Amino acid sequence: MMVDLNDAVMELEHWKTGKGVILYGVGGTFCSGGYLDTVKNICNSEDGYKMSTLMHDSVLRLRNLPLVSVALVTGKAIGGGAELILATDFRLLSSSSEIRFVEARMGVGTGWAGGTLLQRLVGPRTALDLLLTCRKVSADEALVLGLADDLIEEKDDDDDEAALKKTTDWLNERIAHHHYSVVQTVKGIIACDDFEEERRIFSSTWGGKAQQDALNKNMKHNN
Numbered sequence: 001m002m003v004d005l006n007d008a009v010m011e012l013e014h015w016k017t018g019k020g021v022i023l024y025g026v027g028g029t030f031c032s033g034g035y036l037d038t039v040k041n042i043c044n045s046e047d048g049y050k051m052s053t054l055m056h057d058s059v060l061r062l063r064n065l066p067l068v069s070v071a072l073v074t075g076k077a078i079g080g081g082a083e084l085i086l087a088t089d090f091r092l093l094s095s096s097s098e099i100r101f102v103e104a105r106m107g108v109g110t111g112w113a114g115g116t117l118l119q120r121l122v123g124p125r126t127a128l129d130l131l132l133t134c135r136k137v138s139a140d141e142a143l144v145l146g147l148a149d150d151l152i153e154e155k156d157d158d159d160d161e162a163a164l165k166k167t168t169d170w171l172n173e174r175i176a177h178h179h180y181s182v183v184q185t186v187k188g189i190i191a192c193d194d195f196e197e198e199r200r201i202f203s204s205t206w207g208g209k210a211q212q213d214a215l216n217k218n219m220k221h222n223n
């Protein structure tokens, strides 16, 4: 799964006209973390560092894609799976889904970049609390904590296709009406978190077709 994820992200890096991507699981579980048979086979510090390096690479490349990314979390997101939901720009949870950072119970810290990403999202105190208590976070609590951006209704829980359709609609509300160059620019600016880079990315759309078309429409933004 870890190598597959890295391959999938590399493939997405070549998608030049894309706007969005949805990360989801099937069969009622988002992801239950490291495959335990593999974990047992690589249970030494050196291999742990290698695994963590591979997962950091995948997660950071996914975050830096010029695409708007959404994790659709149906069912459980456990351990590394809970960390994985932090790799995207947004998180939509089905109302009975459950997030649980169980790494400390498993005798380890966060290996899939989740520590840094979690504290950026919910602040260091809440992150520390979630990582030390290893408690279940319900969809409702996730919404309050800022771990979830929106909830998908319960009736879709065991209907992967319906949940995916709702998530696609949610994402399309944000990206469908913009040209891909505009979506990629906005995403690039948010991902870079750097003023100089923001100017560089901004100038790539200035004077472009999307801007010319918008100017020619004499648009008003008063309703």
Ligand SMILES: CC[C@H](C(=O)O)C(=O)SCCNC(=O)CCNC(=O)[C@H](O)C(C)(C)COP(=O)(O)OP(=O)(O)OC[C@H]1O[C@@H](n2cnc3c(N)ncnc32)[C@H](O)[C@@H]1OP(=O)(O)O
Residues within 6 Å of the ligand: 032, 033, 034, 035, 036, 037, 039, 076, 078, 079, 080, 081, 102, 103, 106, 108, 109, 110, 111, 112
């Ligand atoms: C840095 C990341 C870190 C690491 O790599 O060490 C982690 O990810 S730590 C977390 C590792 N994951 C786990 O410890 C998960 C353990 N499993 C569970 O807690 C439960 O199975 C759960 C909550 C995921 C699902 O519970 P549920 O009641 O819905 O179903 P079952 O327990 O009957 O599970 C079905 C079947 O799937 C097997 N399973 C689930 N997760 C894993 C996994 N990560 N690796 C291997 N196998 C997994 C589970 O054992 C069951 O198999 P069965 O043969 O039917 O017993």
